[in-house]
Amino acid sequence: xxxxxxxxxxxxxxxxxxxxxxxxxxxxxxxxxxxxxxxxxxxxxxxxxxxxxxxxxxxxxxxxxxxxxxxxxxxxxxxxxxxxxxxxxxxxxxxxxxxxxxxxxxxxxxxxxxxxxxxxxxxxxxxxx
Amino acid sequence: xxxxxxxxxxxxxxxxxxxxxxxxxxxxxxxxxxxxxxxxxxxxxxxxxxxxxxxxxxxxxxxxxxxxxxxxxxxxxxxxxxxxxxxxxxxxxxxxxxxxxxxxxxxxxxxxxxxxxxxxxxxxxxxxxxxxxxxxxxxxxxxxxxxxxxxxxxxxxxxxxxxxxxxxxxxxxxxxxxxxxxxxxxxxxxxxxxxxxxxxxxxxxxxxxxxx
Numbered sequence: 001x002x003x004x005x006x007x008x009x010x011x012x013x014x015x016x017x018x019x020x021x022x023x024x025x026x027x028x029x030x031x032x033x034x035x036x037x038x039x040x041x042x043x044x045x046x047x048x049x050x051x052x053x054x055x056x057x058x059x060x061x062x063x064x065x066x067x068x069x070x071x072x073x074x075x076x077x078x079x080x081x082x083x084x085x086x087x088x089x090x091x092x093x094x095x096x097x098x099x100x101x102x103x104x105x106x107x108x109x110x111x112x113x114x115x116x117x118x119x120x121x122x123x124x125x126x127x128x129x
Numbered sequence: 130x131x132x133x134x135x136x137x138x139x140x141x142x143x144x145x146x147x148x149x150x151x152x153x154x155x156x157x158x159x160x161x162x163x164x165x166x167x168x169x170x171x172x173x174x175x176x177x178x179x180x181x182x183x184x185x186x187x188x189x190x191x192x193x194x195x196x197x198x199x200x201x202x203x204x205x206x207x208x209x210x211x212x213x214x215x216x217x218x219x220x221x222x223x224x225x226x227x228x229x230x231x232x233x234x235x236x237x238x239x240x241x242x243x244x245x246x247x248x249x250x251x252x253x254x255x256x257x258x259x260x261x262x263x264x265x266x267x268x269x270x271x272x273x274x275x276x277x278x279x280x281x282x283x284x285x286x287x288x289x290x291x292x293x294x295x296x297x298x299x300x301x302x303x304x305x306x307x308x309x310x311x312x313x314x315x316x317x318x319x320x321x322x323x324x325x326x327x328x329x330x331x332x333x334x335x336x337x338x339x340x341x
Contacts, residue, residue: 045164052168055330059311061176061203064334068168078162084170117203117287119170126164 047072049124056116063114066095066107068124076100077129082107087120097127173326175333176288177201178259178314180340190306192230192266192273192341194298198241200256200291200314200333202322205284210321211256211291214249215282217323222282224249228293229274230301232267238310239266244274254280255317256291261340263309273301311335 049072057065066082081096093112098105182188183195208215208222215222227245241259267273277296282289312335316328 043163045166046162047164049164049166049168052166054168054170056171056174057313057332057334058174058176059334060179060336061201067330075164078164116174116176122168122170124164124166124168126162128162 046075046078046126046129049075049126052124054122058116061116063093063110063116063119066110068105068107069103071100071103071105073103075126075129076102078126079128080105081125083123084110084114084119085121085123086118092119100126100129171329171331172204173322173324174203174328174331175200175257175314175316176203177290178312178333178335180312180335180337182341187341188305190339190341192241192295192303194275194295196341197292197294198259200293202289202328204287204289204322206289207321207323207325208282208284210319211282212247212250212254213252214247217284220284224280225277225296226250226254226280226293227274227276227299228278228280228295229272230261230267230303231272232269233264236264238262238264241312244272245276252319255319257314257316257320260313260315261309262312262335262338263306263340265304265306265309266340267301268304269302271301273303274299306339309338309340311338312340 051070051072053069055067055069056063063084066084068080068082071080078100079097080100081094081098083094084092086092091112093110093114095107095110098107177199178201179199181197181199183193183197185195187193187195205217208217208219212222212224224247226243226247229242229244231240231242231244233239239261241261243254243256247254275295275297276299279292279294279296281292281294283292314333316331316333318327318329321327
């Protein structure tokens with residue numbers, strides 16, 4: 001009987017100890033973690049994006065739709081974003097990210113108003129697949 | 130402490146230690162394909178398409194004499210590619226042409242296009258076609274023609290504007306459109322800027338959904 005009581009008490013203690021790390025983990029998520037890991041990993045592109053074609057629809061001299069063509073097949077499944085910039089490389093409008101499902105991608109809406117005559121170029125980025 | 134009790138405490142310690150290891154290995158750096166590149170944007174494209182109801186008592190949504198349509202590009206065009214008899218040495222041109230609203234086949238949207246000819250433009254007038262965004266402008270079987278429409282070009286250092294003012298209606302019956310979609314201008318591939326570039330697949334659309 002005495003051993004049974006001791007065992008029950010120890011079991012409760014162990015359960016408390018096991019539960020403690022969970023609370024400790026939550027409170028440890030601060031600006032100063034005690035353990036920081038780092039690593040280097042090489043990345044590569046899904047394909048050359050320099051051959052991607054850009055056509056657009058303009059409404060009152062503002063770019064309202066952009067169609068990208070000739071996207072490398074190997075990029076399908078990746079996440080594509082587009083940024084239109086002016087001659088100072090300042091962002092005028094952006095679109096995406098969207099998951100590529102084909103080698104042509106239409107952006108029917110853009111964030112920001114890009115005056116077509118101010119656009120000097122664009123930048124694409126693809127993450128994945 | 131009894132033997133079973135010591136064993137349980139030891140087990141708990143091991144479990145706690147393993148949990149700590151799990152936290153450290155829980156931070157994972159995932160590798161991925163990361164690609165970026167610059168792309169060229171269109172240099173020659175249609176920049177503007179708009180409609181103006183004739184001043185005075187024009188009916189909105191109905192094509193009629195006095196209505197006007199404005200087309201624009203963001204640089205000087207090669208005027209000879211729009212009309213072969215025009216020259217780049219002149220910054221303004223004007224002629225009269227027949228423009229028509231053509232009934233779309235099988236319920237398709239009606240279109241605005243040049244349907245006449247001019248001796249000045251021996252190979253045609255290469256403006257392209259405008260989808261008016263509705264099938265309701267011309268509900269008859271005959272195109273709505275405006276035979277003597279003033280077609281004026283103005284070329285500046287950084288833009289070209291073509292303004293068409295519809296002349297007297299010669300055929301067809303115009304209907305009134307109360308709702309529709311934006312009009313879309315598809316330029317003629319023959320029309321080029323002074324660097325020999327055409328508009329490719331670039332389009333311009335109106336900011337209005339009811340034209341004229």
